Amino acid sequence: MKCYRWWEYAIRAAAIVVVTMWYGSYFILRRTFGSPPRVTYAIFPRWARAVLWAAGIHVQVTGTEHLKERERYVFIANHVSLFDIPVMLVASPIPLRIFYKRQLERVPFLGWALKASTFISVQREQQQAAGRAVQQAVESLRNDPAALLVFPEGTRSPSGALGHFRRGAFVLASESKRTIVPVAIVGTAQILPAGRLRFCGGTVHVVFLEPVEMPSHQSRHEFRTWMEDIRARIAAVVEYNR
DSSP, X not given: OBOOOHHHXXXXXXXXXXXXXXXXXXXXXXXXXXXOGGGHHHHHHHHHHHHHHHHTEEEEEEOGGGOOTTXXXXXXEOOOOTTHHHHHHHHOSSOEEEEEEGGGGGSTTHHHXXXXXXOEEEOTTOHHHHHHHHHHHHHHHTTOOSEEEEOTTSSOOSSSSOOOOOSHHHHHHHHTTOEEEEEEEXXXXXXXXXTOOOOOXXXXXXXXXXXXXXXXXXXXXXXXXXXXXXXXXHHHHHHHHO
């Protein structure tokens, strides 16, 4: 990991703003002039790649051999940093859809692009609205081969350790009849921890673990045990590489 001097950081941060403005404007123009929503899957990974390049972050990926071309997936990943989403957009060999906070739509360029994308907005403070967003996601995923990226902790871990998993991500996978893939993101906690804005450069490792089929006809306790097993698989990779 390389922590930048103040002037290096300023240049890299400014570069991230510039590429976000460029790709946000480009995406909005494409959508305005008739490009279908799925242009999201072409342009957002380019934006993510440019952001990581500007920040001096390299991504190493393992485990993609577990993924099948025609299978439909929900990626369950740990979440510690603002860089996790750009990292996953670059690391995934399959187009990704994500959830994002609706408040982000007020952010110039990036927020405007998110609103016009295939990504799914959620109002976290309103449980009923969040439930509707999940149901809309299930419906929109029926004919979409893109994988859905979910952070079951619900928010970024301030310590870098894996937090408690919520049921929503797993219920969504069950209702959309998709296979779960546990994913471990290692390195972003050191590059940009939760609660900070000043980032460092370095290497991030993304590990796709073996897919897990959704069990059927289990009691609530058995379902919770199954969730904890998935959490333990991700935690083992994260803790081993910390």
